Amino acid sequence: MIPISGVSNLQQTTSYKIVLPFYVYAAVFYLISTALLLLNADVVQQHYFHPHTLAIVHAMALGWGTMMIFGASYQLLPVLIEGKLDSNLLGYLSFGFASIGIPILIVGFYLFHTGWVLQTGAILVNIGVVLYLVNVLSSIYESEKHDIHAWFIGAATIWLFSTTFFGLLLVFNFSESLFPDNSVAYLTLHAHLGIIGWFLLLIMGVGSRLIPMFLISKYTNNKILWIIFILINSSLISFIVLFLLNTDSTFYYIPLFLAILGIVLFVNFIRNAHKVRIRKNVDEQMKMSIISVIQMLLPLLTLLIILFILPSNQHIKIASLYGFCIFFGWITAIIFGMTFKTLPFIVWNKVYHKKAHAGKTPVPKELFNEQVFHLMFISYLIGFVIFIVGILILNTIALRVGAAMLLISALLYVYNIGIVLLHQPKKI
Amino acid sequence: MNDDIHVVTNDLEKCDIALEGLYEVDDPEVGLNIVDLGLIYKIEFEEEKKRVFCEMTLTTQFCPMGDSITSNAIQALTDAFPGWEVDLNLTFEPAWDFSKISQGGREFLGR
Numbered sequence: 001m002i003p004i005s006g007v008s009n010l011q012q013t014t015s016y017k018i019v020l021p022f023y024v025y026a027a028v029f030y031l032i033s034t035a036l037l038l039l040n041a042d043v044v045q046q047h048y049f050h051p052h053t054l055a056i057v058h059a060m061a062l063g064w065g066t067m068m069i070f071g072a073s074y075q076l077l078p079v080l081i082e083g084k085l086d087s088n089l090l091g092y093l094s095f096g097f098a099s100i101g102i103p104i105l106i107v108g109f110y111l112f113h114t115g116w117v118l119q120t121g122a123i124l125v126n127i128g129v130v131l132y133l134v135n136v137l138s139s140i141y142e143s144e145k146h147d148i149h150a151w152f153i154g155a156a157t158i159w160l161f162s163t164t165f166f167g168l169l170l171v172f173n174f175s176e177s178l179f180p181d182n183s184v185a186y187l188t189l190h191a192h193l194g195i196i197g198w199f200l201l202l203i204m205g206v207g208s209r210l211i212p213m214f215l216i217s218k219y220t221n222n223k224i225l226w227i228i229f230i231l232i233n234s235s236l237i238s239f240i241v242l243f244l245l246n247t248d249s250t251f252y253y254i255p256l257f258l259a260i261l262g263i264v265l266f267v268n269f270i271r272n273a274h275k276v277r278i279r280k281n282v283d284e285q286m287k288m289s290i291i292s293v294i295q296m297l298l299p300l301l302t303l304l305i306i307l308f309i310l311p312s313n314q315h316i317k318i319a320s321l322y323g324f325c326i327f328f329g330w331i332t333a334i335i336f337g338m339t340f341k342t343l344p345f346i347v348w349n350k351v352y353h354k355k356a357h358a359g360k361t362p363v364p365k366e367l368f369n370e371q372v373f374h375l376m377f378i379s380y381l382i383g384f385v386i387f388i389v390g391i392l393i394l395n396t397i398a399l400r401v402g403a404a405m406l407l408i409s410a411l412l413y414v415y416n417i418g419i420v421l422l423h424q425p426k427k428i
Numbered sequence: 429m430n431d432d433i434h435v436v437t438n439d440l441e442k443c444d445i446a447l448e449g450l451y452e453v454d455d456p457e458v459g460l461n462i463v464d465l466g467l468i469y470k471i472e473f474e475e476e477k478k479r480v481f482c483e484m485t486l487t488t489q490f491c492p493m494g495d496s497i498t499s500n501a502i503q504a505l506t507d508a509f510p511g512w513e514v515d516l517n518l519t520f521e522p523a524w525d526f527s528k529i530s531q532g533g534r535e536f537l538g539r
Contacts, residue, residue, distance in 0.1 A: 013492065013495060075492075076492075079492060082489075213488050213491075214457070216457075216458065216487060218525055218526070278526050278529070278537060279458065279537050279538070280537060280538030281538055342492075345456070345457070345492050345493060348456065348496070349492075349493070349495065349496055352496070353495065353496055353499065363454070363456050363459055364456050364457070364493075
Protein backbone atom coordinates (compact mmCIF):
# COMPACT_ATOMS: atom_id res chain seq x y z
CA MET A 1 0.00 0.00 0.00
CA ILE A 2 1.32 3.43 -0.87
CA PRO A 3 1.46 5.61 2.25
CA ILE A 4 -0.69 8.70 2.09
CA SER A 5 0.97 11.85 3.40
CA GLY A 6 -0.86 15.00 4.24
CA VAL A 7 -1.03 18.25 6.13
CA SER A 8 -3.72 19.58 8.40
CA ASN A 9 -4.63 23.13 9.53
CA LEU A 10 -3.36 24.86 6.38
CA GLN A 11 -4.68 28.29 5.38
CA GLN A 12 -6.44 28.17 2.00
CA THR A 13 -5.21 30.41 -0.80
CA THR A 14 -6.96 31.91 -3.83
CA SER A 15 -6.18 30.57 -7.31
CA TYR A 16 -3.63 32.60 -9.28
CA LYS A 17 -6.01 32.46 -12.26
CA ILE A 18 -8.30 34.98 -10.54
CA VAL A 19 -5.52 37.22 -9.31
CA LEU A 20 -3.03 37.60 -12.17
CA PRO A 21 -5.37 39.28 -14.72
CA PHE A 22 -5.88 42.14 -12.24
CA TYR A 23 -2.12 42.64 -11.84
CA VAL A 24 -1.60 42.75 -15.63
CA TYR A 25 -4.55 45.07 -16.18
CA ALA A 26 -3.43 47.47 -13.44
CA ALA A 27 0.14 47.58 -14.78
CA VAL A 28 -1.13 48.51 -18.26
CA PHE A 29 -3.32 51.22 -16.75
CA TYR A 30 -0.45 52.73 -14.80
CA LEU A 31 1.40 52.97 -18.10
CA ILE A 32 -1.65 54.55 -19.79
CA SER A 33 -2.12 56.98 -16.88
CA THR A 34 1.48 58.22 -16.95
CA ALA A 35 1.35 58.53 -20.75
CA LEU A 36 -1.83 60.62 -20.43
CA LEU A 37 -0.16 62.70 -17.71
CA LEU A 38 2.80 63.41 -19.99
CA LEU A 39 0.52 64.33 -22.91
CA ASN A 40 -1.57 66.62 -20.69
CA ALA A 41 1.01 67.76 -18.11
CA ASP A 42 -0.13 71.39 -18.17
CA VAL A 43 -3.72 70.42 -17.37
CA VAL A 44 -2.89 70.72 -13.65
CA GLN A 45 -2.79 74.49 -14.12
CA GLN A 46 -6.50 74.48 -14.91
CA HIS A 47 -9.64 73.70 -12.90
CA TYR A 48 -9.78 70.05 -11.84
CA PHE A 49 -13.11 69.64 -13.63
CA HIS A 50 -11.33 69.27 -16.94
CA PRO A 51 -12.10 66.26 -19.20
CA HIS A 52 -8.44 65.19 -19.38
CA THR A 53 -7.93 65.54 -15.61
CA LEU A 54 -11.05 63.48 -14.98
CA ALA A 55 -9.78 60.83 -17.42
CA ILE A 56 -6.34 60.66 -15.74
CA VAL A 57 -7.79 60.59 -12.22
CA HIS A 58 -10.20 57.77 -13.11
CA ALA A 59 -7.48 55.84 -14.96
CA MET A 60 -5.36 56.07 -11.78
CA ALA A 61 -8.17 55.48 -9.30
CA LEU A 62 -9.98 52.66 -11.10
CA GLY A 63 -7.64 51.16 -13.71
CA TRP A 64 -4.52 51.28 -11.54
CA GLY A 65 -5.40 51.54 -7.84
CA THR A 66 -8.73 49.73 -7.64
CA MET A 67 -7.94 46.93 -10.09
CA MET A 68 -4.63 46.23 -8.35
CA ILE A 69 -6.34 46.25 -4.96
CA PHE A 70 -9.09 43.93 -6.28
CA GLY A 71 -6.46 41.43 -7.43
CA ALA A 72 -4.30 41.71 -4.33
CA SER A 73 -7.28 41.51 -1.99
CA TYR A 74 -8.60 38.38 -3.72
CA GLN A 75 -5.18 36.87 -3.07
CA LEU A 76 -4.85 38.24 0.45
CA LEU A 77 -8.43 37.85 1.64
CA PRO A 78 -7.70 34.51 3.33
CA VAL A 79 -4.84 36.23 5.17
CA LEU A 80 -6.97 39.22 6.14
CA ILE A 81 -10.19 37.54 7.17
CA GLU A 82 -8.82 34.15 8.21
CA GLY A 83 -11.17 32.40 5.84
CA LYS A 84 -11.37 31.67 2.14
CA LEU A 85 -12.69 33.59 -0.87
CA ASP A 86 -16.38 32.75 -1.09
CA SER A 87 -16.75 32.62 -4.89
CA ASN A 88 -14.18 32.26 -7.65
CA LEU A 89 -16.90 32.89 -10.24
CA LEU A 90 -17.72 36.30 -8.76
CA GLY A 91 -13.99 37.06 -8.86
CA TYR A 92 -13.82 36.35 -12.60
CA LEU A 93 -17.06 38.24 -13.27
CA SER A 94 -15.94 41.32 -11.32
CA PHE A 95 -12.84 41.43 -13.52
CA GLY A 96 -14.93 41.02 -16.67
CA PHE A 97 -17.33 43.87 -15.95
CA ALA A 98 -14.82 46.29 -14.44
CA SER A 99 -12.18 45.68 -17.12
CA ILE A 100 -14.64 46.59 -19.88
CA GLY A 101 -16.30 49.43 -18.00
CA ILE A 102 -13.14 51.30 -16.96
CA PRO A 103 -11.75 52.08 -20.47
CA ILE A 104 -15.24 53.07 -21.68
CA LEU A 105 -15.59 55.43 -18.70
CA ILE A 106 -12.15 56.94 -19.32
CA VAL A 107 -12.79 57.47 -23.03
CA GLY A 108 -16.11 59.06 -22.04
CA PHE A 109 -14.32 61.51 -19.74
CA TYR A 110 -11.45 62.23 -22.14
CA LEU A 111 -13.84 63.05 -25.01
CA PHE A 112 -16.36 64.39 -22.50
CA HIS A 113 -19.15 62.35 -24.01
CA THR A 114 -21.61 62.78 -21.13
CA GLY A 115 -24.29 60.60 -22.72
CA TRP A 116 -24.34 56.85 -23.31
CA VAL A 117 -20.56 56.39 -23.34
CA LEU A 118 -20.02 57.64 -19.78
CA GLN A 119 -23.26 56.01 -18.62
CA THR A 120 -22.34 52.60 -20.06
CA GLY A 121 -18.87 52.75 -18.53
CA ALA A 122 -20.24 53.78 -15.13
CA ILE A 123 -22.89 51.03 -15.13
CA LEU A 124 -20.35 48.32 -16.00
CA VAL A 125 -17.92 49.55 -13.34
CA ASN A 126 -20.72 49.49 -10.77
CA ILE A 127 -21.69 45.93 -11.68
CA GLY A 128 -18.04 44.90 -11.21
CA VAL A 129 -17.91 46.68 -7.85
CA VAL A 130 -21.19 45.10 -6.65
CA LEU A 131 -19.86 41.63 -7.53
CA TYR A 132 -16.66 42.40 -5.61
CA LEU A 133 -18.68 43.75 -2.67
CA VAL A 134 -20.89 40.66 -2.51
CA ASN A 135 -17.87 38.37 -2.69
CA VAL A 136 -15.91 40.20 0.02
CA LEU A 137 -18.85 40.56 2.41
CA SER A 138 -19.98 36.95 1.98
CA SER A 139 -16.37 35.77 2.49
CA ILE A 140 -16.16 37.81 5.70
CA TYR A 141 -19.55 36.47 6.82
CA GLU A 142 -18.45 32.87 6.19
CA SER A 143 -15.10 33.26 7.96
CA GLU A 144 -14.69 32.12 11.55
CA LYS A 145 -13.09 35.25 12.97
CA HIS A 146 -14.03 38.86 12.39
CA ASP A 147 -11.02 40.79 13.63
CA ILE A 148 -10.11 44.40 12.93
CA HIS A 149 -8.60 43.62 9.50
CA ALA A 150 -11.89 42.15 8.33
CA TRP A 151 -13.63 45.32 9.52
CA PHE A 152 -11.20 47.50 7.57
CA ILE A 153 -11.69 45.58 4.31
CA GLY A 154 -15.46 45.24 4.79
CA ALA A 155 -15.98 48.94 5.52
CA ALA A 156 -13.62 50.00 2.71
CA THR A 157 -15.56 47.87 0.22
CA ILE A 158 -18.87 49.43 1.30
CA TRP A 159 -17.33 52.90 0.90
CA LEU A 160 -16.09 51.86 -2.56
CA PHE A 161 -19.61 50.98 -3.61
CA SER A 162 -20.84 54.31 -2.15
CA THR A 163 -18.21 56.07 -4.28
CA THR A 164 -18.96 54.33 -7.56
CA PHE A 165 -22.74 54.43 -7.09
CA PHE A 166 -22.58 58.15 -6.30
CA GLY A 167 -20.33 58.53 -9.36
CA LEU A 168 -22.96 56.76 -11.47
CA LEU A 169 -25.60 59.19 -10.22
CA LEU A 170 -23.30 62.12 -11.02
CA VAL A 171 -22.85 60.79 -14.56
CA PHE A 172 -26.63 60.61 -15.04
CA ASN A 173 -26.93 64.04 -13.41
CA PHE A 174 -25.16 65.47 -16.48
CA SER A 175 -28.28 64.78 -18.54
CA GLU A 176 -31.12 64.03 -16.12
CA SER A 177 -30.78 66.66 -13.32
CA LEU A 178 -30.98 64.21 -10.44
CA PHE A 179 -29.42 66.67 -7.96
CA PRO A 180 -30.18 70.33 -7.21
CA ASP A 181 -26.72 71.39 -8.43
CA ASN A 182 -24.41 70.58 -11.32
CA SER A 183 -22.26 67.45 -10.89
CA VAL A 184 -19.14 69.62 -10.43
CA ALA A 185 -20.49 70.76 -7.05
CA TYR A 186 -20.39 67.17 -5.73
CA LEU A 187 -16.95 66.19 -6.97
CA THR A 188 -15.19 66.74 -3.63
CA LEU A 189 -17.70 64.47 -1.90
CA HIS A 190 -17.33 61.77 -4.58
CA ALA A 191 -13.52 62.03 -4.43
CA HIS A 192 -13.28 61.78 -0.63
CA LEU A 193 -15.63 58.81 -0.44
CA GLY A 194 -13.12 57.04 -2.65
CA ILE A 195 -9.87 58.42 -1.26
CA ILE A 196 -10.63 58.15 2.46
CA GLY A 197 -13.31 55.47 2.51
CA TRP A 198 -11.87 53.08 -0.06
CA PHE A 199 -8.16 53.65 -0.55
CA LEU A 200 -7.10 54.89 2.87
CA LEU A 201 -9.14 52.39 4.91
CA LEU A 202 -8.21 49.46 2.71
CA ILE A 203 -4.51 50.27 2.53
CA MET A 204 -4.40 50.73 6.30
CA GLY A 205 -6.23 47.43 6.88
CA VAL A 206 -4.03 45.50 4.49
CA GLY A 207 -0.81 47.35 5.38
CA SER A 208 -1.24 46.83 9.10
CA ARG A 209 -1.15 43.09 8.54
CA LEU A 210 1.22 42.76 5.56
CA ILE A 211 3.96 45.24 6.48
CA PRO A 212 4.65 43.62 9.90
CA MET A 213 4.36 40.20 8.24
CA PHE A 214 6.95 40.97 5.57
CA LEU A 215 9.24 42.68 8.08
CA ILE A 216 8.89 39.49 10.18
CA SER A 217 7.82 41.66 13.06
CA LYS A 218 5.66 40.31 15.85
CA TYR A 219 4.32 43.76 16.66
CA THR A 220 0.57 43.98 16.82
CA ASN A 221 -1.80 46.37 18.56
CA ASN A 222 -5.45 45.79 17.76
CA LYS A 223 -6.56 48.52 20.17
CA ILE A 224 -4.68 51.16 18.18
CA LEU A 225 -6.02 49.71 14.91
CA TRP A 226 -9.58 49.99 16.24
CA ILE A 227 -8.93 53.63 17.21
CA ILE A 228 -7.53 54.32 13.71
CA PHE A 229 -10.56 52.62 12.15
CA ILE A 230 -12.97 54.75 14.18
CA LEU A 231 -11.02 57.98 13.52
CA ILE A 232 -10.91 57.52 9.74
CA ASN A 233 -14.58 56.54 9.49
CA SER A 234 -15.58 59.42 11.79
CA SER A 235 -13.51 61.79 9.66
CA LEU A 236 -15.32 60.72 6.49
CA ILE A 237 -18.80 60.67 8.05
CA SER A 238 -18.31 64.14 9.58
CA PHE A 239 -17.06 65.39 6.20
CA ILE A 240 -20.19 64.05 4.49
CA VAL A 241 -22.46 65.67 7.09
CA LEU A 242 -20.66 69.03 6.85
CA PHE A 243 -20.78 68.87 3.05
CA LEU A 244 -24.49 68.13 2.97
CA LEU A 245 -25.19 70.88 5.54
CA ASN A 246 -23.14 73.25 3.37
CA THR A 247 -21.31 74.63 6.41
CA ASP A 248 -18.56 77.20 6.63
CA SER A 249 -15.09 75.91 5.61
CA THR A 250 -13.83 76.40 9.20
CA PHE A 251 -15.78 73.31 10.24
CA TYR A 252 -13.74 71.18 7.84
CA TYR A 253 -10.93 71.25 10.39
CA ILE A 254 -12.93 68.60 12.29
CA PRO A 255 -12.68 65.82 9.65
CA LEU A 256 -9.17 66.97 8.77
CA PHE A 257 -8.04 66.72 12.40
CA LEU A 258 -9.61 63.25 12.78
CA ALA A 259 -7.92 62.03 9.57
CA ILE A 260 -4.53 63.47 10.58
CA LEU A 261 -4.79 61.79 13.98
CA GLY A 262 -5.69 58.46 12.37
CA ILE A 263 -2.83 58.68 9.88
CA VAL A 264 -0.27 59.72 12.50
CA LEU A 265 -1.31 56.74 14.64
CA PHE A 266 -0.97 54.47 11.61
CA VAL A 267 2.49 55.85 10.78
CA ASN A 268 3.45 55.20 14.41
CA PHE A 269 2.03 51.65 14.21
CA ILE A 270 4.27 50.92 11.20
CA ARG A 271 7.23 52.59 12.95
CA ASN A 272 6.76 50.28 15.96
CA ALA A 273 6.49 47.23 13.69
CA HIS A 274 9.70 48.33 11.95
CA LYS A 275 11.48 48.87 15.27
CA VAL A 276 10.92 45.31 16.55
CA ARG A 277 11.39 43.57 13.21
CA ILE A 278 13.34 40.32 13.25
CA ARG A 279 14.89 40.76 9.83
CA LYS A 280 17.50 43.49 10.13
CA ASN A 281 17.95 44.20 6.43
CA VAL A 282 14.86 45.72 4.86
CA ASP A 283 14.57 45.09 1.11
CA GLU A 284 13.74 47.82 -1.42
CA GLN A 285 10.13 46.70 -1.84
CA MET A 286 9.55 47.18 1.87
CA LYS A 287 11.43 50.49 1.87
CA MET A 288 9.08 51.69 -0.84
CA SER A 289 6.05 50.54 1.15
CA ILE A 290 7.31 52.36 4.24
CA ILE A 291 7.94 55.53 2.19
CA SER A 292 4.33 55.31 0.99
CA VAL A 293 3.15 55.34 4.61
CA ILE A 294 5.09 58.56 5.22
CA GLN A 295 3.71 59.94 1.92
CA MET A 296 0.22 59.66 3.41
CA LEU A 297 0.97 62.83 5.36
CA LEU A 298 1.72 64.91 2.22
CA PRO A 299 -1.87 65.41 1.02
CA LEU A 300 -2.89 66.39 4.54
CA LEU A 301 -0.15 69.00 4.71
CA THR A 302 -1.43 70.27 1.36
CA LEU A 303 -4.93 70.52 2.80
CA LEU A 304 -3.63 72.46 5.79
CA ILE A 305 -1.90 74.88 3.39
CA ILE A 306 -5.17 75.23 1.48
CA LEU A 307 -7.21 75.97 4.59
CA PHE A 308 -4.66 78.05 6.51
CA ILE A 309 -2.56 80.04 4.08
CA LEU A 310 -4.10 80.34 0.63
CA PRO A 311 -6.94 82.68 -0.23
CA SER A 312 -9.99 80.81 -1.49
CA ASN A 313 -9.39 81.85 -5.13
CA GLN A 314 -6.11 79.87 -5.07
CA HIS A 315 -7.69 76.63 -3.77
CA ILE A 316 -8.35 75.15 -7.20
CA LYS A 317 -4.69 75.23 -8.26
CA ILE A 318 -3.46 73.58 -5.10
CA ALA A 319 -6.22 70.94 -5.43
CA SER A 320 -4.13 69.43 -8.26
CA LEU A 321 -1.25 69.04 -5.82
CA TYR A 322 -3.58 67.35 -3.33
CA GLY A 323 -4.89 64.87 -5.90
CA PHE A 324 -1.42 64.21 -7.34
CA CYS A 325 0.05 63.48 -3.88
CA ILE A 326 -2.70 60.92 -3.32
CA PHE A 327 -2.87 59.03 -6.60
CA PHE A 328 0.75 59.30 -7.75
CA GLY A 329 1.97 59.45 -4.12
CA TRP A 330 1.09 56.94 -1.45
CA ILE A 331 -1.32 54.84 -3.51
CA THR A 332 1.25 54.29 -6.27
CA ALA A 333 4.21 53.81 -3.91
CA ILE A 334 2.51 51.15 -1.81
CA ILE A 335 1.33 49.32 -4.92
CA PHE A 336 4.91 49.40 -6.30
CA GLY A 337 6.29 47.97 -3.08
CA MET A 338 3.60 45.38 -2.48
CA THR A 339 3.48 44.20 -6.12
CA PHE A 340 7.01 42.88 -5.88
CA LYS A 341 6.35 41.34 -2.48
CA THR A 342 3.19 39.50 -3.55
CA LEU A 343 3.42 38.81 -7.32
CA PRO A 344 6.70 36.83 -7.18
CA PHE A 345 5.15 34.64 -4.46
CA ILE A 346 2.01 34.00 -6.51
CA VAL A 347 4.04 33.08 -9.60
CA TRP A 348 6.56 31.10 -7.53
CA ASN A 349 3.73 29.07 -6.04
CA LYS A 350 2.29 28.51 -9.52
CA VAL A 351 5.58 27.44 -11.10
CA TYR A 352 7.38 25.62 -8.30
CA HIS A 353 4.67 24.26 -6.04
CA LYS A 354 4.53 20.91 -7.83
CA LYS A 355 8.32 20.79 -7.99
CA ALA A 356 8.62 20.95 -4.24
CA HIS A 357 11.92 19.60 -2.99
CA ALA A 358 12.89 18.28 -6.43
CA GLY A 359 16.09 20.30 -6.12
CA LYS A 360 17.12 23.88 -5.43
CA THR A 361 14.57 26.33 -6.71
CA PRO A 362 15.06 30.10 -7.01
CA VAL A 363 13.59 32.15 -4.17
CA PRO A 364 10.61 34.39 -5.08
CA LYS A 365 12.65 37.60 -5.05
CA GLU A 366 14.83 36.15 -7.83
CA LEU A 367 11.82 36.13 -10.14
CA PHE A 368 12.09 39.86 -10.84
CA ASN A 369 15.03 42.04 -11.80
CA GLU A 370 16.20 43.92 -8.70
CA GLN A 371 18.25 46.42 -10.73
CA VAL A 372 15.20 47.32 -12.82
CA PHE A 373 13.19 47.67 -9.60
CA HIS A 374 15.86 50.00 -8.21
CA LEU A 375 15.80 52.15 -11.37
CA MET A 376 11.98 52.21 -11.22
CA PHE A 377 12.14 53.29 -7.56
CA ILE A 378 14.58 56.13 -8.35
CA SER A 379 12.78 57.34 -11.49
CA TYR A 380 9.47 57.31 -9.61
CA LEU A 381 10.79 59.33 -6.67
CA ILE A 382 12.53 61.88 -8.96
CA GLY A 383 9.40 62.17 -11.15
CA PHE A 384 7.16 62.56 -8.11
CA VAL A 385 9.26 65.37 -6.63
CA ILE A 386 9.82 67.22 -9.94
CA PHE A 387 6.12 67.10 -10.79
CA ILE A 388 5.24 68.56 -7.37
CA VAL A 389 7.76 71.37 -7.97
CA GLY A 390 6.11 71.89 -11.38
CA ILE A 391 2.69 72.27 -9.77
CA LEU A 392 3.99 74.66 -7.10
CA ILE A 393 5.86 76.98 -9.51
CA LEU A 394 3.40 76.37 -12.39
CA ASN A 395 6.22 75.44 -14.75
CA THR A 396 5.30 73.36 -17.81
CA ILE A 397 8.85 72.10 -18.38
CA ALA A 398 9.10 70.79 -14.80
CA LEU A 399 5.67 69.18 -15.18
CA ARG A 400 6.72 67.46 -18.42
CA VAL A 401 10.05 66.26 -17.00
CA GLY A 402 8.28 64.94 -13.89
CA ALA A 403 5.64 63.18 -15.98
CA ALA A 404 8.34 61.72 -18.28
CA MET A 405 10.16 60.27 -15.25
CA LEU A 406 6.90 58.75 -14.02
CA LEU A 407 6.34 57.26 -17.49
CA ILE A 408 9.83 55.73 -17.31
CA SER A 409 8.93 54.26 -13.91
CA ALA A 410 5.78 52.79 -15.49
CA LEU A 411 7.74 51.23 -18.37
CA LEU A 412 10.21 49.68 -15.91
CA TYR A 413 7.32 48.46 -13.76
CA VAL A 414 5.58 46.81 -16.73
CA TYR A 415 8.89 45.28 -17.87
CA ASN A 416 9.50 43.77 -14.44
CA ILE A 417 5.93 42.48 -14.18
CA GLY A 418 6.47 40.82 -17.57
CA ILE A 419 9.67 39.15 -16.33
CA VAL A 420 7.82 37.71 -13.32
CA LEU A 421 4.78 36.55 -15.29
CA LEU A 422 6.84 34.94 -18.05
CA HIS A 423 9.14 33.15 -15.61
CA GLN A 424 9.87 29.61 -16.70
CA PRO A 425 11.01 26.92 -14.25
CA LYS A 426 14.73 26.28 -14.29
CA LYS A 427 15.63 22.77 -15.30
CA ILE A 428 16.22 20.95 -12.04
CA MET B 429 20.80 17.95 16.55
CA ASN B 430 22.44 21.31 17.43
CA ASP B 431 22.18 22.41 21.06
CA ASP B 432 20.01 25.42 20.26
CA ILE B 433 17.49 23.47 18.15
CA HIS B 434 14.75 22.05 20.33
CA VAL B 435 12.62 19.38 18.69
CA VAL B 436 10.56 16.93 20.70
CA THR B 437 11.18 13.37 19.50
CA ASN B 438 10.95 9.73 20.57
CA ASP B 439 13.93 8.63 18.43
CA LEU B 440 17.02 10.84 18.37
CA GLU B 441 18.76 8.92 15.62
CA LYS B 442 15.83 9.05 13.20
CA CYS B 443 15.16 12.66 14.19
CA ASP B 444 18.66 13.61 13.03
CA ILE B 445 17.95 11.97 9.66
CA ALA B 446 14.64 13.86 9.41
CA LEU B 447 16.26 17.17 10.30
CA GLU B 448 18.98 16.61 7.73
CA GLY B 449 16.24 16.57 5.09
CA LEU B 450 14.33 19.48 6.62
CA TYR B 451 17.48 21.64 6.64
CA GLU B 452 17.07 21.70 2.84
CA VAL B 453 13.61 23.29 3.10
CA ASP B 454 13.73 27.09 3.14
CA ASP B 455 11.11 29.64 4.05
CA PRO B 456 11.24 31.38 0.64
CA GLU B 457 10.48 34.81 2.09
CA VAL B 458 13.14 34.70 4.80
CA GLY B 459 15.62 32.62 2.82
CA LEU B 460 16.44 30.57 5.93
CA ASN B 461 15.78 26.86 6.42
CA ILE B 462 12.80 25.88 8.55
CA VAL B 463 14.92 24.04 11.14
CA ASP B 464 17.11 27.05 11.99
CA LEU B 465 13.99 29.23 11.92
CA GLY B 466 12.62 27.06 14.72
CA LEU B 467 9.47 26.04 12.84
CA ILE B 468 9.78 22.32 13.67
CA TYR B 469 8.27 21.50 17.06
CA LYS B 470 7.98 17.73 17.11
CA ILE B 471 9.03 14.70 15.05
CA GLU B 472 7.84 11.31 16.26
CA PHE B 473 8.05 7.88 14.72
CA GLU B 474 5.72 4.87 14.82
CA GLU B 475 7.97 1.98 13.79
CA GLU B 476 5.17 -0.61 13.39
CA LYS B 477 2.94 1.59 11.26
CA LYS B 478 5.93 3.10 9.42
CA ARG B 479 4.60 6.54 10.16
CA VAL B 480 6.38 9.85 10.73
CA PHE B 481 4.44 12.48 12.63
CA CYS B 482 5.76 16.02 12.29
CA GLU B 483 4.35 19.01 14.11
CA MET B 484 5.48 22.37 12.86
CA THR B 485 4.45 26.01 12.71
CA LEU B 486 4.87 28.99 10.36
CA THR B 487 6.27 32.44 11.13
CA THR B 488 2.71 33.71 10.83
CA GLN B 489 -0.60 31.89 10.64
CA PHE B 490 -1.32 33.83 7.46
CA CYS B 491 1.93 32.95 5.67
CA PRO B 492 1.10 32.94 1.93
CA MET B 493 3.89 30.42 1.39
CA GLY B 494 2.45 27.99 3.95
CA ASP B 495 1.28 25.55 1.30
CA SER B 496 4.67 25.48 -0.38
CA ILE B 497 6.66 25.18 2.86
CA THR B 498 4.56 22.30 4.17
CA SER B 499 4.65 20.50 0.79
CA ASN B 500 8.43 20.81 0.80
CA ALA B 501 8.61 19.54 4.37
CA ILE B 502 6.45 16.50 3.55
CA GLN B 503 8.57 15.77 0.49
CA ALA B 504 11.79 16.10 2.51
CA LEU B 505 10.50 13.62 5.11
CA THR B 506 9.20 11.25 2.42
CA ASP B 507 12.66 11.32 0.78
CA ALA B 508 14.33 10.72 4.14
CA PHE B 509 12.05 7.79 5.01
CA PRO B 510 11.01 6.04 1.78
CA GLY B 511 7.90 3.91 2.16
CA TRP B 512 6.82 5.69 5.35
CA GLU B 513 3.63 7.67 5.74
CA VAL B 514 4.22 11.30 6.64
CA ASP B 515 1.63 13.07 8.75
CA LEU B 516 2.27 16.78 9.12
CA ASN B 517 0.29 18.89 11.54
CA LEU B 518 0.46 22.67 11.50
CA THR B 519 0.06 24.26 14.90
CA PHE B 520 0.12 27.83 16.12
CA GLU B 521 0.24 26.88 19.82
CA PRO B 522 2.69 28.04 20.93
CA ALA B 523 3.04 30.80 18.35
CA TRP B 524 6.44 31.11 16.72
CA ASP B 525 8.65 33.93 17.94
CA PHE B 526 12.19 35.25 17.58
CA SER B 527 13.46 33.17 20.53
CA LYS B 528 12.92 29.99 18.49
CA ILE B 529 15.55 30.94 15.86
CA SER B 530 18.90 29.17 16.25
CA GLN B 531 22.14 31.10 16.74
CA GLY B 532 23.11 30.34 13.14
CA GLY B 533 19.74 31.60 11.97
CA ARG B 534 20.10 34.84 13.91
CA GLU B 535 23.48 35.46 12.37
CA PHE B 536 21.96 34.83 8.93
CA LEU B 537 19.25 37.44 9.64
CA GLY B 538 21.89 39.98 10.71
CA ARG B 539 20.91 39.82 14.39
